[in-house]
Amino acid sequence: MAPQIDAVILAGGMARRMGGNDKGLVDLNGQAMICHTIDKLTSQVDGIMINANRNQEQYEQWGYTVLSDLDSGYLGPLAGMVTALKQTKADYLLVVPCDCPMLPDDLVARLLAALEREQADLAIASDGEYEQPVVLLLKPHLAPSMQAFLDGGDRKVFLWYSQHKVVVESFADQPNAFVNINTLEQKHRIAEKIAK
Numbered sequence: 798m799a800p801q802i803d804a805v806i807l808a809g810g811m812a813r814r815m816g817g818n819d820k821g822l823v824d825l826n827g828q829a830m831i832c833h834t835i836d837k838l839t840s841q842v843d844g845i846m847i848n849a850n851r852n853q854e855q856y857e858q859w860g861y862t863v864l865s866d867l868d869s870g871y872l873g874p875l876a877g878m879v880t881a882l883k884q885t886k887a888d889y890l891l892v893v894p895c896d897c898p899m900l901p902d903d904l905v906a907r908l909l910a911a912l913e914r915e916q917a918d919l920a921i922a923s924d925g926e927y928e929q930p931v932v933l934l935l936k937p938h939l940a941p942s943m944q945a946f947l948d949g950g951d952r953k954v955f956l957w958y959s960q961h962k963v964v965v966e967s968f969a970d971q972p973n974a975f976v977n978i979n980t981l982e983q984k985h986r987i988a989e990k991i992a993k
């Protein structure tokens with residue numbers, strides 16, 4: 798039987814480089830930024846959760862479960878991941894950010910294949926050069942480890958990843974797949990790219 802896979806879209810940051818606007822809700826080519834991510838995921842996963850720490854009612858309009866960080870202190874992406882890991886009943890959790898609108902259509906298939914092949918605990922996507930800090934597939938049994946890491950005052954995603962068996966899957970064949978929108982300037986540039 799194919800494994801069940803849930804996704805969490807992280808939209809719980811402060812988006813300081815976007816002037817503090819709620820990044821997932823910012824318009825990108827006529828729809829909220831997060832809609833581009835949702836569109837990329839619906840055919841790849843069994844369920845979707847949205848992790849947001851403000852404007853939760855607006856995020857509910859797409860009909861998916863909206864989760865706020867269990868620890869509301871803006872502790873970084875791991876705080877959103879651990880919240881979703883504790884919620885999911887699936888075999889695997891896919892984590893993606895709300896500000897990567899051009900994710901690969903074969904993201905889940907390849908991360909899962911890599912993870913199973915290497916019998917790893919987590920599979921991180923790379924663009925061929927850089928590992929993407931919040932594009933990964935992981936096993937829900939890691940929740941207590943992640944919680945303990947946060948409880949110990951640590952925040953750094955790669956430090957926590959390094960404590961587990963990791964495989965990196967390269968998507969160098971898709972050079973634009975992980976373009977990331979952190980500023981208004983990047984948003985304008987990528988809007989043109991998507992429109993093409």
Ligand SMILES: Nc1nc2c(ncn2[C@@H]2O[C@H](COP(=O)(O)OP(=O)(O)OP(=O)(O)O)[C@@H](O)[C@H]2O)c(=O)[nH]1
Pocket residue numbers: 807808809810811812813814815820848849866870871872873874875876877878893894895896931979
């Ligand atoms: N749940 C949760 N997600 C976070 C937190 N901080 C960042 N993220 C998410 O992690 C991903 C990568 O973060 P960034 O791109 O730096 O986003 P950001 O922190 O909102 O933006 P900046 O303030 O400009 O750095 C985004 O999807 C954010 O929504 C947090 O404290 N909690």
Ligand SMILES: [Mg+2]
Pocket residue numbers: 894896977978979
């Ligand atoms: Mg970002």
